[in-house]
Amino acid sequence: MKQELLKKFEEVFGSTEGANVYFAPGRVNLIGEHTDYNGGHVFPCALTIGTYAVARLRNDDKLCLYSMNFEESGIGESTLSEIENKTAGDWRNYPKGIIWAFGQKGFKVDKGMDILYYGNIPNGSGLSSSASIEVLTGFILKQLFGFDVTNQDLALIGQFSENQYNGVNCGIMDQFAIAMGKKDSAIFLDTADLSYEYAPIALDGAKIVILNTNKKRGLGDSKYNERRSECESALASLQTKLNIKSLGELSEEEFEANKSLIGDEVKIRRAKHAVYENQRTIKAVKALQDKDIELFGKLMIASHESLRDDYEVTGIELDTLVAEALKQEGVIGARMTGAGFGGCAVSIVRTECVDKFIENVGKAYEEKIGYAADFYVVEIGDGPAVL
Ligand code: GLA
Numbered sequence: 001m002k003q004e005l006l007k008k009f010e011e012v013f014g015s016t017e018g019a020n021v022y023f024a025p026g027r028v029n030l031i032g033e034h035t036d037y038n039g040g041h042v043f044p045c046a047l048t049i050g051t052y053a054v055a056r057l058r059n060d061d062k063l064c065l066y067s068m069n070f071e072e073s074g075i076g077e078s079t080l081s082e083i084e085n086k087t088a089g090d091w092r093n094y095p096k097g098i099i100w101a102f103g104q105k106g107f108k109v110d111k112g113m114d115i116l117y118y119g120n121i122p123n124g125s126g127l128s129s130s131a132s133i134e135v136l137t138g139f140i141l142k143q144l145f146g147f148d149v150t151n152q153d154l155a156l157i158g159q160f161s162e163n164q165y166n167g168v169n170c171g172i173m174d175q176f177a178i179a180m181g182k183k184d185s186a187i188f189l190d191t192a193d194l195s196y197e198y199a200p201i202a203l204d205g206a207k208i209v210i211l212n213t214n215k216k217r218g219l220g221d222s223k224y225n226e227r228r229s230e231c232e233s234a235l236a237s238l239q240t241k242l243n244i245k246s247l248g249e250l251s252e253e254e255f256e257a258n259k260s261l262i263g264d265e266v267k268i269r270r271a272k273h274a275v276y277e278n279q280r281t282i283k284a285v286k287a288l289q290d291k292d293i294e295l296f297g298k299l300m301i302a303s304h305e306s307l308r309d310d311y312e313v314t315g316i317e318l319d320t321l322v323a324e325a326l327k328q329e330g331v332i333g334a335r336m337t338g339a340g341f342g343g344c345a346v347s348i349v350r351t352e353c354v355d356k357f358i359e360n361v362g363k364a365y366e367e368k369i370g371y372a373a374d375f376y377v378v379e380i381g382d383g384p385a386v387l
Contacts, residue, residue: 001052001387002387005052005118006021008054009054009114013066013075013114017056018056019054020056021053021054021387022054022387023052023384024051024135024136024139024179025048025049025132025382025383026049026050026121026128026129026132027044027046027128027173027177027178028344028346029044029173030043030186030208030284030337031284031296031303032044032280033303033307033311033336034231034273034307034339035277035281036171036172037171037228038231039246039249040190040192041191041285042189043186043187043189043281043284044174044176045181046177046182046382046383047127047378048379048381049120049121050121050132050381051118051119051120051121052117052118052387053115053116053140054115055114056113056114056144057113058111058112058113059112061079061111062079062112063077063078063080063112063115064112064113064115065092065096065115066117067116067117068118076092078092078096080109080112083099083100086165093165094137095137097134097164097165098134098137098157098158098161101157101158101161101164107147107149109141113140117133122212124342125344126338126342126343130166130174131174132178134158134175135154135179135383138154139154139179142154143386151180151383154179155175155176155180156172158178158179159171159172159175169225171191172191173191176189177189178384180196180383181381181382183380183381184200184379185198185199185201186380191248192248199285199289203348204293205350205352207354207377208346208347208378209347209354209357209376209378210344210345211321211373212344212374213318213343213345213369214371224339224341227270230267230270231247231274233267234262234268234270235271237262238250238271240261242258247274247278248274248278251279252275252276255271259272269311269312273306273307276306277303284299294332296332296333298333299333300347300348301335304322304335304345307336313340314336314341315341316369317365317369318336320365320368320369321334321361322334322335322345324361325361327360328360329353330350330356331347331350331353333347334347334348354377361375
């Protein structure tokens with residue numbers, strides 16, 4: 001892979017002098033969905049698929065960005081002084097947003113760069129291809145300019161750029177999972193204070209299988225920001241009586257006793273999901289520590305039902321994949337993962353049943369939805385690296 005990337009870089013930029021190769025993973029969230037902007041817990045892990053880049057400094061202030069995934073758009077050339085100018089729908093808004101965000105945080109990028117990107121995460125599939133580009137670009141800036149930032153800072157700068165530059169009000173989960181990824185472990189993160197623990201994922205005799213609906217979605221035009229404001233409004237109503245900072249502070253009982261304060265039926269369901277999903281995540285990590293993988297699977301299923309019925313972010317494609325997955329032999333649990341509205345589902349399946357699982361679910365999905373799903377048997381990998 002490294003050699004191929006260097007070869008391509010040479011083709012595009014003329015030589016490989018001064019260039020290094022970098023990688024940042026994608027992520028999948030095992031449980032704890034739409035909890036990260038509600039002060040709750042999440043349980044994602046980094047993947048061995050992700051985004052690669054070859055990068056070097058230039059002696060002028062030109063920024064030359066090329067993606068092997070969008071070869072038709074060629075080398076995008078701009079200067080550092082026009083970093084604030086965005087082009088709607090251009091993938092370069094992600095790396096440019098990071099350079100802008102570093103500047104906002106006092107880290108001045110004062111030299112241009114040539115960067116070639118290549119991602120093997122399916123775009124827009126809910127496996128965080130954008131957060132992967134963001135963390136990767138931050139990691140490259142850290143290496144090339146010697147900025148004194150930790151990997152956790154890279155996550156926060158990535159989120160800042162996504163919120164402020166790209167206009168998506170996302171939480172911290174994706175960038176954190178990618179920047180802090182650890183091989184064979186998921187990250188149990190409390191988004192209220194960013195305290196976290198690594199939990200080894202030893203799925204004896206089982207695999208993580210990701211199911212891609214192949215329904216494209218973009219977070220910016222989805223109902224993501226709307227869900228977030230519904231939760232904020234529910235929280236504000238609860239705060240008229242309760243002294244809480246986020247929905248993540250509530251137990252199920254406290255929520256039930258006070259939910260009438262919210263008034264609106266839809267907002268009650270949104271807040272209910274946030275509260276119950278957070279508690280489910282805590283229970284799921286405990287189940288894993290107790291080696292009770294069956295209970296972990298049941299909690300995954302309950303998570304999907306809540307995202308479908310109360311949070312309403314699934315849709316026919318994700319619901320079909322999960323329903324068909326749950327009919328199969330050897331399935332331990334399945335649920336949508338990421339923002340929803342299309343994208344991917346994640347499942348845990350007994351190793352000896354994986355082939356049949358993929359065949360059966362694939363067939364049923366195509367019959368119902370009219371086009372094929374994709375399946376990936378994934379491994380949990382490390383965070384960003386120089387290759
Ligand atoms: C997207 C966002 C995350 C998180 C998930 C839903 O992936 O980027 O911050 O909110 O959706 O859990």
